[in-house]
Amino acid sequence: MSHYSGNIDDFGMDTISLAGPLEAKLKAVREAGFTQIMLAAKDLVTHPDGVDAAVAAVRASGLRVTGFQVLRDFEGLSGHLHDYKMDIAKSMLEMCHALGCRLLLICSSTSVHATSDKAALVRDLRKLAMLAIPMNIRIAYEALSWGRTVNEFPQAWDIICEADMPNLGLGFDSFHMFATNTSLDELDMLDPAKVFLVQLADFMWTEIKSVEERIATARHFRVFPGxxxxxxxxxxxxxxxxxxxxxxxxxxxxxxxxxxxxxxxxVAQRAWRSALWLGEDVLRRSVPLPNQIRLKR
Structure with a gap:
């Protein structure tokens, strides 16, 4: 295996793993050793002093914002439902832009009101990408494993390729790949430059027996890699x-x-231990670390 020339900064944490106010989350993530954090719209809109104060706290933290999540059930709607979701999308893009964040995550629709017509899905994602261009934001489209039409990453990739927008790429989540038992060989079809984000998580059981269990596991029982x-x-x-x-x-x-x-x-230390495992053991790289952070596995 070739030597990996990157560093531990490639790995970041997500606020969804942590309880408490935004400032406390930012502090814990930074003090664990991370340089980046994935934020959710909820982090901003639930801040007691409002969105501007939340944005200021993020900027003051010195942490880079990996991405902003998540736009749900967007594509494939028509009429007033489409107009409503466009409104939501614009609001998400504005918050993402205010953070100085360059990536908005959208996950494949689960809505029974959405069409399965591929041309419509392509059209809507292209429209979203167009909206994001003036803000210099990239759109990462992720296949939810319980998505109505798109539930595995090769399907998402197909739509991304057809939409053919420079700022539309793939958001890849290992949980959904393992949940659907999608073959690792399917990754060969991807253009790495169009993979905009990779989200990693593990879970505690080898098989998932139903869609209900898959959703429950995804939302409540994920663990850090390793x-x-x-x-x-x-x-x-x-x-x-x-x-x-x-x-x-x-x-x-x-x-x-x-x-x-x-x-x-x-919790942040558990995540950091995962970053060390992936960075040092898996990708065979050596990072000089202060002794107090080197946790034994």
């Missing part, structure tokens, strides 16, 4: 993406109810 039963698959995935030429960000997308009940520094 903490679950898919460590080997995650390692293979990261190495494969690297060998294909992916050099973008990795964010830990870990929804976990237990972590919401733990002190922020404890």
């Amino acid at each position: 903490e679950g039963v898919h460590s080997e698959a995650l390692a293979q995935l990261v190495v494969k993406l690297h060998s294909l030429g992916y050099r973008g960000d990795y964010s830990f997308e870990v929804f976990n109810d237990d972590y919401q009940q733990m002190p922020l520094p404890t």
Whole structure:
């Protein structure tokens, strides 16, 4: 395996793993060692002093914003539903822009009111990408494993290719790939320059027996890479993406109810341990680290 020339800064945490106010989350993530953080719209709109204060706190933290999430159930709607979602999209883009963030995440629609007509999905994603161009924002389209029409990344990739917009690319989430048992070989079709974000998470069981269990696992029981039963698959995935030429960000997308009940520094340290495992052991790179951060696995 070739030596990896990047550094630990490629890995970031997501606020969804942490409880408490935004400032406390930012502090915990920064003090654990991370230089970037994935933010949700909720982080801004629930701030007691409003969106501007939240943006100021993020800018003051010195953390780079990996991306902003998440626009849901957007594509494939018509009439007043389409107009409504366009409104939501504009609001999300404005908040993303205010943060100085260059990436908005959108996940494939689960709406029963959305058409499965591919041309309509392509048209809507192209429209969204057009809106984002003046703000210098890229759109990362992610296949939710319970999406109505698009539920595996090859389908999302197909639509992205057809839409053919420079700022529209793939948002890739390892959880959904493992949940649908999509083959690693499918990654060969991707252009690494059009993979805009890779989100990583593990979980504690080997098989998921129903869509209901998949949704529950995704929203409540994810764990950090290396903490679950898919460590080997995650390692293979990261190495494969690297060998294909992916050099973008990795964010830990870990929804976990237990972590919401733990002190922020404890959770952030668990995430940092994952970053070290992936960075040092999996991608074979050496990073000089202060002794107090080097946690034994």
